[in-house]
Amino acid sequence: MSDGRTIIGIDIGGTKIATGVVCGTRVLERVLLPTPADRPKEEVLHQVFASVDLILERTGHHIEEIDGIGVVAPGPLDPRTGKVLYSPNIPALRDIPLARLMRERYGRPVLVENDANAAGLAEALFGAGAGYAHVFYVTVSTGIGTGVILGGKIYGGRTGMAVEAGHVTIDYEGPLCNCGHRGCIEAFASGTAITRRTKEKLRQARAPSHLLDLVAGDLEAITPIVVGEAAQGGDPLALEIVEETARFLSIWLGGMINIFDPDIIILGGGVSQWGDLLFPRLRQLTPTYSILPRAAEVAIVPARLEADVGILGAAALFATP
Amino acid sequence: MSDGRTIIGIDIGGTKIATGVVCGTRVLERVLLPTPADRPKEEVLHQVFASVDLILERTGHHIEEIDGIGVVAPGPLDPRTGKVLYSPNIPALRDIPLARLMRERYGRPVLVENDANAAGLAEALFGAGAGYAHVFYVTVSTGIGTGVILGGKIYGGRTGMAVEAGHVTIDYEGPLCNCGHRGCIEAFASGTAITRRTKEKLRQARAPSHLLDLVAGDLEAITPIVVGEAAQGGDPLALEIVEETARFLSIWLGGMINIFDPDIIILGGGVSQWGDLLFPRLRQLTPTYSILPRAAEVAIVPARLEADVGILGAAALFATP
Numbered sequence: 001m002s003d004g005r006t007i008i009g010i011d012i013g014g015t016k017i018a019t020g021v022v023c024g025t026r027v028l029e030r031v032l033l034p035t036p037a038d039r040p041k042e043e044v045l046h047q048v049f050a051s052v053d054l055i056l057e058r059t060g061h062h063i064e065e066i067d068g069i070g071v072v073a074p075g076p077l078d079p080r081t082g083k084v085l086y087s088p089n090i091p092a093l094r095d096i097p098l099a100r101l102m103r104e105r106y107g108r109p110v111l112v113e114n115d116a117n118a119a120g121l122a123e124a125l126f127g128a129g130a131g132y133a134h135v136f137y138v139t140v141s142t143g144i145g146t147g148v149i150l151g152g153k154i155y156g157g158r159t160g161m162a163v164e165a166g167h168v169t170i171d172y173e174g175p176l177c178n179c180g181h182r183g184c185i186e187a188f189a190s191g192t193a194i195t196r197r198t199k200e201k202l203r204q205a206r207a208p209s210h211l212l213d214l215v216a217g218d219l220e221a222i223t224p225i226v227v228g229e230a231a232q233g234g235d236p237l238a239l240e241i242v243e244e245t246a247r248f249l250s251i252w253l254g255g256m257i258n259i260f261d262p263d264i265i266i267l268g269g270g271v272s273q274w275g276d277l278l279f280p281r282l283r284q285l286t287p288t289y290s291i292l293p294r295a296a297e298v299a300i301v302p303a304r305l306e307a308d309v310g311i312l313g314a315a316a317l318f319a320t321p
Numbered sequence: 322m323s324d325g326r327t328i329i330g331i332d333i334g335g336t337k338i339a340t341g342v343v344c345g346t347r348v349l350e351r352v353l354l355p356t357p358a359d360r361p362k363e364e365v366l367h368q369v370f371a372s373v374d375l376i377l378e379r380t381g382h383h384i385e386e387i388d389g390i391g392v393v394a395p396g397p398l399d400p401r402t403g404k405v406l407y408s409p410n411i412p413a414l415r416d417i418p419l420a421r422l423m424r425e426r427y428g429r430p431v432l433v434e435n436d437a438n439a440a441g442l443a444e445a446l447f448g449a450g451a452g453y454a455h456v457f458y459v460t461v462s463t464g465i466g467t468g469v470i471l472g473g474k475i476y477g478g479r480t481g482m483a484v485e486a487g488h489v490t491i492d493y494e495g496p497l498c499n500c501g502h503r504g505c506i507e508a509f510a511s512g513t514a515i516t517r518r519t520k521e522k523l524r525q526a527r528a529p530s531h532l533l534d535l536v537a538g539d540l541e542a543i544t545p546i547v548v549g550e551a552a553q554g555g556d557p558l559a560l561e562i563v564e565e566t567a568r569f570l571s572i573w574l575g576g577m578i579n580i581f582d583p584d585i586i587i588l589g590g591g592v593s594q595w596g597d598l599l600f601p602r603l604r605q606l607t608p609t610y611s612i613l614p615r616a617a618e619v620a621i622v623p624a625r626l627e628a629d630v631g632i633l634g635a636a637a638l639f640a641t642p
Contacts, residue, residue, distance in 0.1 A: 076612065076613055076614060085614045086612070086614050133479075134478055134479050156582070157455055157581055157582025157583060158454075158455050158582045158583060158584045158618075158619070159582055159613070159615050160582075161582055161613050161614070161615075162579075162580065162581055162582035163579075163580055163581075163582075164579040164580070164612055164613065165579065165580050167576070167579045167612045168489070168576040168579060168580060169491055169572060169576060169610075170490055170491070170492075170493045171491075171492050171493055171494070171504075172491050172492055172569075172572045173492070179612045180612075181575075181610060181612070183492075248493075251490060251493045254502075255488070255489040255490060258483075258484075258485040258486065258488045258489060259483065259484055259485070259486050259489060259580065260478055260483055260484075261477070261478025261479045261480055261481075261482055261483035261484075262478060262479060263479045289490075289502060291397065291407070291485055291488045291500045291501075291502070292397055292480070292482050292485065293397060293406045293407050293482075294480055294482075297479075298479070
């Protein structure tokens, strides 16, 4: 994808900065550093610099051997100026002109992109979406990130910030979302929302739940992964949460098919690890929420590049489709 | 737009078939025939043929002088085969291979497209959207039709049937839509929905409404146009309907900005005639329902080609952007 070039891919997440040297579609070496998310801007920036310096040291590459540096981060950002405009989970990232500062320091080409768009690009070019012209990518983890890749290119719209489809409401009077609006699909079906809904159900439950045993009675230890385990074991409450989540996602994905009529929907992120608990149900329900006569033909598949998708996405920004 | 070529544009609507001869962006002559919507397929088809024969007769054109025939119709249709796949308002249109049958009869190139997509194309090429790269078009009349025009081309997705954004839910437990799903924006803010909501409010109203005077007490005479008139006159109930409609549309348009990040939103159809009652409020509210930092920059404007948009849209299918 990067045509044999050597690219540094940097994935700035809410808790860690993952950095890798990528050659073709292979990650040669990885470095993980914590994200000083709540610290002043300078510290986040210095941690990004530190991760580049460290990976160069580890791989023995000289900066002149690097053909480009790709950076991805959550939230709407302006890929044209490389500036993160709004980042609810990493406030310190806001308004940092990342691309310029990195270009100044390293003297190499730098591209910056929203993490979900870049992950979608990597999946579309050499993951689950390879060979498809219209790819809808969604990652369901802490939040819900989305990207649309048309003919091997990220659809960016007017400002390069398009396809924040996790913030489309399915109930305008629904639960409050992190973004400040009501009923976004993120407020129903993100990892955070799944955890919240599970805790609510557990508090109201009359019968004992296997789910509580799994976390030794500690509600704060509930995660979507634990819910998945309990559902796998046949726990009724966990199965109910999975079924509701599948329904919320299908209502929303049905609308996304009406809008984008994609060839394929690729679902990644932690919640996609529900695997066979989730995907068959999504495939069954989603077409029933679409009005397109051939909606049932749209493939709904798990992402393929999971572990390295951030790094590979950042490197894919240098791909020429 | 049609580069000086002479095109016949045919707009098959729920009640009438509007046909015109278009040269450049000018409609030279128009013919209106009723749509035999509930009659057998053959009669609809014969009425379309009759309208072409009639307009040729009226303008004195010989069929060989016509460079192409464009046909638009509501509902998802397959522009590649020219077949209407689903048409709730004109059941007789369903599964007619329009393009093939017209090609056989007239021996001219025939292009078929969803009416809202074609109208959006005409607006994008030489209407309110001229010069913009990312155009979101919406027509609010009986139903809500939408089209997205990117770089002068209709975005069609996998099957050419994309952007049925009128059928995106804003309340998955909301009112039942014509399409069979719940809470589509069409079920809240289409002309039909506005009329329904107004009647409901009038039935529950305690105070006498100026609106009822306008229709001489006949609830069945309520239309969005009447509601607009009453609102213009300061009628509180009508103003409430307009405000609610603006809010529903803004919630939905905020989501559409999050998805498409367009340069411009063009709103046409009967309800757009509410004009200054509606547009300033849409411009005010819509950005508050988007998470994109620059959502307030997206222009929200009335359509320009109103009367002839169907015919011009059909002819625009032959335009080369």
